[in-house]
Amino acid sequence: MSWEDNVRKVVPYVPGEQPNKSNMIKLNTNECPYPPAPGVHQAVRDFDIDKLRLYPSTSAEPLADALANYYQVNKNQLFIGVGSDDVLAIAFLTFFNSDKPMLFPDITYSFYDVWAELYRMPYKMIPLDADFKIQKEDYMVPNGGVILANPNAPTGEQANLADIEEIIRANQDVVVIVDEAYVDFGGESALPLINKYENLLVVQTFSKSRAMAGLRVGYAFGNEKLIQYMNDVKFSFNSYTMNTPALQFAVAAVEDEAYFKETTKKMIATRERSKTELKKLGFMFTDSKSNFIFATHPKYKATALQDMLREKNIYVRHFTKKRIDNYLRISIGTDAEMDILFDTLREYMK
Numbered sequence: 001m002s003w004e005d006n007v008r009k010v011v012p013y014v015p016g017e018q019p020n021k022s023n024m025i026k027l028n029t030n031e032c033p034y035p036p037a038p039g040v041h042q043a044v045r046d047f048d049i050d051k052l053r054l055y056p057s058t059s060a061e062p063l064a065d066a067l068a069n070y071y072q073v074n075k076n077q078l079f080i081g082v083g084s085d086d087v088l089a090i091a092f093l094t095f096f097n098s099d100k101p102m103l104f105p106d107i108t109y110s111f112y113d114v115w116a117e118l119y120r121m122p123y124k125m126i127p128l129d130a131d132f133k134i135q136k137e138d139y140m141v142p143n144g145g146v147i148l149a150n151p152n153a154p155t156g157e158q159a160n161l162a163d164i165e166e167i168i169r170a171n172q173d174v175v176v177i178v179d180e181a182y183v184d185f186g187g188e189s190a191l192p193l194i195n196k197y198e199n200l201l202v203v204q205t206f207s208k209s210r211a212m213a214g215l216r217v218g219y220a221f222g223n224e225k226l227i228q229y230m231n232d233v234k235f236s237f238n239s240y241t242m243n244t245p246a247l248q249f250a251v252a253a254v255e256d257e258a259y260f261k262e263t264t265k266k267m268i269a270t271r272e273r274s275k276t277e278l279k280k281l282g283f284m285f286t287d288s289k290s291n292f293i294f295a296t297h298p299k300y301k302a303t304a305l306q307d308m309l310r311e312k313n314i315y316v317r318h319f320t321k322k323r324i325d326n327y328l329r330i331s332i333g334t335d336a337e338m339d340i341l342f343d344t345l346r347e348y349m350k
């Protein structure tokens with residue numbers, strides 16, 4: 001007998017690498033290429049250091065007020081966490097306790113099966129169709145819960161909201177989570193449905209469209225009963241997840257709607273232009289509605305392209321997973337960064 005017999009052994013999620021090089025073009029973890037809103041810079045300058053003496057707000061004030069106001073929901077329909085990863089980890093622990101398998105696609109955010117394994121939950125990965133789309137009927141079978149990223153990652157594919165609603169309606173005996181990390185880049189949010197379906201949790205983040213991946217703030221909307229259950233679990237785990245500076249800086253981001261609209265609009269325009277350029281280079285890709293493009297090339301191996309780009313200090317993401325191991329996920333950078341990427345690819349393919 002060894003102490004190691006009683007260790008919870010897990011295979012952890014592997015985040016994209018965070019190299020810290022000057023002049024790198026970082027298109028591998030779907031961060032925003034633009035800085036946080038100007039109001040955030042001011043909030044950082046104005047932060048009162050003495051506040052760090054005290055514990056932070058356990059109800060995530062003042063951010064809870066700002067988000068409730070912005071999205072026109074009640075504060076008790078809102079859960080705030082340390083990035084959407086924290087929100088999702090708490091949601092899994094709270095809602096997916098059935099003996100039946102929880103369901104999610106085979107190709108999706110690769111943290112879902114990691115949490116399911118960590119918590120020892122039965123789960124079933126349902127293959128996306130040949131076009132990387134979900135088939136709603138696949139989720140209308142007995143199950144212990146459903147999670148769908150919409151738009152999906154790493155494909156960028158957007159399922160239509162009517163299909164999502166049918167899945168929610170068909171599964172009212174379990175919780176359905178819609179992970180909307182990328183919804184602000186032209187997707188359609190399921191948020192309005194929280195008043196119609198008690199079993200729906202909608203999760204979003206400050207990491208992409210609000211340019212604050214480093215601050216670690218995510219949030220979820222749901223029926224107040226659902227949120228209360230999540231809070232019970234959260235307060236059984238760690239009451240002080242949100243630090244005071246994060247709660248204040250995030251407010252400044254929410255309040256600057258004009259900047260948020262402007263940066264997301266710019267990123268959408270760059271994404272659409274990038275599709276045209278990648279097509280000219282012979283790439284094939286899904287019709288992404290996110291801040292990345294999931295692309296494959298019939299003549300060049302994804303790993304060879306990734307290695308070549310890395311040599312030039314350009315980072316893109318590759319997943320060693322069946323069905324997608326010849327794809328690259330390319331985050332949308334600034335126009336100037338994307339031009340360097342296209343020039344580099346053009347030069348290589350000459």
Ligand code: PMP
Pocket residue numbers: 082083084085086109149152153179181204205206207213217218
């Ligand atoms: N959901 C999806 C689909 C993602 O791609 C990511 C980013 N890795 C997250 C959630 C988590 O993002 P964060 O914790 O930064 O909010």
